[in-house]
Amino acid sequence: MLISHSARSLVAKEFGQLFLGLVEKNEQWQPPSCIIADGLMSTIVNGVAQEFGVPWITFRTDSATCTWITIHISKVVHQGLLLRNNQGNMKNACANIPGLENLLRDGDLSFYFTIFLADKSIVKDFYLQETLAMTQASALILSTFEKLEFSIITKLSTIYPKVYSVGPLHTLYRTIFKTNNSSSVKDGSFRKEDRNCITWLDHQKAKSVLYVSFGTVVKPSHEQLLEFWHGLVNSLKPFLWVIQKDSIPTNLPIELEKGTKERGFLVDWVPQEEVLAHPAVGGFLTHSGWNSTLESIAEGVPMLCWPSIADQPVNSRCVNEQWKIGLNMNGTCDRFFLQKMVKEAMENQTKKFLGSTKEIAKKAHDSTTESGSSFCNLETLVKDIELMKVN
Numbered sequence: 001m002l003i004s005h006s007a008r009s010l011v012a013k014e015f016g017q018l019f020l021g022l023v024e025k026n027e028q029w030q031p032p033s034c035i036i037a038d039g040l041m042s043t044i045v046n047g048v049a050q051e052f053g054v055p056w057i058t059f060r061t062d063s064a065t066c067t068w069i070t071i072h073i074s075k076v077v078h079q080g081l082l083l084r085n086n087q088g089n090m091k092n093a094c095a096n097i098p099g100l101e102n103l104l105r106d107g108d109l110s111f112y113f114t115i116f117l118a119d120k121s122i123v124k125d126f127y128l129q130e131t132l133a134m135t136q137a138s139a140l141i142l143s144t145f146e147k148l149e150f151s152i153i154t155k156l157s158t159i160y161p162k163v164y165s166v167g168p169l170h171t172l173y174r175t176i177f178k179t180n181n182s183s184s185v186k187d188g189s190f191r192k193e194d195r196n197c198i199t200w201l202d203h204q205k206a207k208s209v210l211y212v213s214f215g216t217v218v219k220p221s222h223e224q225l226l227e228f229w230h231g232l233v234n235s236l237k238p239f240l241w242v243i244q245k246d247s248i249p250t251n252l253p254i255e256l257e258k259g260t261k262e263r264g265f266l267v268d269w270v271p272q273e274e275v276l277a278h279p280a281v282g283g284f285l286t287h288s289g290w291n292s293t294l295e296s297i298a299e300g301v302p303m304l305c306w307p308s309i310a311d312q313p314v315n316s317r318c319v320n321e322q323w324k325i326g327l328n329m330n331g332t333c334d335r336f337f338l339q340k341m342v343k344e345a346m347e348n349q350t351k352k353f354l355g356s357t358k359e360i361a362k363k364a365h366d367s368t369t370e371s372g373s374s375f376c377n378l379e380t381l382v383k384d385i386e387l388m389k390v391n
Contacts, residue, residue, distance in 0.1 A: 005125075008043055012043070012048065016048045019035075019054075020052075033054070033055075033385055034054060034056060034138070034385055036056070036058075037056060037059065038058075038059055039058050039060045039061075039067075039134045042131075042133035042134040046133045046137070055139075056137055057137055057140070058141070060140065060141070060143075061143060061290065062290050062311045063142075063293075063311065063318070064144045064152040065152050066314050066315070068100075069097060069100070069112060069314065070112065070127075070131055071131060071135060071156075072098070074131035077116045077117065078132060098155060099151050107330070108314050108317050111310050111313070115127045116128060138160075138161060139162035139163065139381075139384070140156060140159075140162070141166060142156075142163065143166065143168065143291075144165050144294070145165055145364055145367035145372075145373060147366075147373070148297070148323070153165055164377045164378070165374060166378045167294060167367075167368075168294040168295070168364055169294075170273055170294075171298050171364065171365060172375060175369060175370065193270055193271045194267045194268055195271065197265055197267045197270050198275070198278070201240065201278045201281065204280035205238075206280060206282075207280070207282030207350075209240055209278075209281050209282060209283075210232070210240075210281075210283045210284075210304075210346065211284045211285070212228075212239055212285040213270070213272065213285075213287075213292070214242075214286070215287045215289045217287075217309070218287045218312075220333070222249055224333045226256075227333050227338070228333065228338060229256050229260075230338075230339075231334075231336070231338025231342065232264065232338070232342070233256055233259030233260065234259075234335060234336075234339045235338070235343060237346060238265075238280075239265070240264075240265045240275065241264060241265070241266050241267070242267055242268070243267075244268060276295055276296055276298075281301055282350075283302050283303070283304055283342070283345050284301045284303050284326075285304045286303055286306070287305075287312055288303070288306070288307040288315040290315060296326075297325065297361060297364055298365065299361060300360070302345055302346075302353035302357055303316075303325060303326030304341055304342065305320065305326055305327065305329060306329045306331065306333070307331065313331075323360060324352075325356050326345070326353070327341055
């Protein structure tokens with residue numbers, strides 16, 4: 001990220017020169033009619049857009065809920081209404097975010113409080129300036145769907161003239177390209193997928209396997225890995241675990257080696273969408289990143305959430321309490337607790353989760369059909385861009 005002011009100024013200058021070359025008359029291409037930019041490039045893009053009189057659209061890769069939280073907290077901090085080390089003030093802010101009253105806990109917003117309430121922090125200045133600039137965009141694109149976050153999307157519509165919810169993007173991609181082959185949808189990863197895991201899943205009973213992945217950023221400690229490992233083995237459930245070879249502890253206890261050999265499959269990386277769609281998968285132990293959450297929602301797989309950073313605690317809170325499609329471990333890493341939670345998710349609450357996950361999965365897929373809200377929103381976005389022109 002371009003956190004320092006000097007770095008952003010340099011990139012803004014270079015981007016401005018690049019854009020100038022694009023808008024000058026050239027027979028090779030039409031001049032750009034708008035700019036679509038990541039939310040964390042807002043100050044750079046906003047300045048260039050104003051200079052050239054071109055509309056710009058911000059694209060957020062987190063949920064509508066987390067986008068709304070980011071905007072709300074940045075505004076109250078900017079107005080001086082939320083102060084550092086005032087716990088009562090912070091609790092009040094947490095409990096009274098419009099549309100999310102009484103859903104969130106203080107811990108769910110620790111990332112936002114750390115960022116926006118830091119003393120003289122370059123990181124605070126970066127996020128605050130980027131978020132405030134982001135609200136100047138002509139429109140907002142979100143990877144979510146209306147029937148999942150309708151009330152929050154509506155609130156975002158009070159800030160942006162247009163909000164285009166076009167998710168889940170991976171299922172929308174399949175609709176557009178008329179394919180049901182989930183392995184054809186690239187996730188952008190440079191890691192090589194190990195398809196032996198699919199062969200292993202083919203030999204497991206339906207809804208019996210717990211899929212475990214904490215993404216590419218979250219790195220459990222050595223002690224946490226061992227606690228997870230004991231909990232997985234002791235749950236007596238088959239498990240498919242995405243874990244890097246260099247993360248596997250040496251001198252693994254014999255009971256873990258034995259239990260893994262009997263019921264587990266360890267792999268460096270997997271085609272996650274295909275894994276979640278596999279009939280053998282009955283649960284997903286996840287870090288609650290937004291892409292993983294959406295992919296699990298689309299396939300109707302209940303989640304066991306172990307959030308740690310950024311938007312993950314908010315996502316897991318929504319999964320558990322708002323959408324009721326999974327359980328929230330609230331950051332707890334204990335073998336006995338995990339064993340209990342796995343049993344709860346895959347045995348005791350199976351019927352409850354199957355009903356809610358199937359219902360939301362259907363809504364996700366319906367939204368990306370040719371008559372669905374996300375598909376239609378994408379078509380509207382394309383048409384709106386075609387009507388845009390540089391002033």
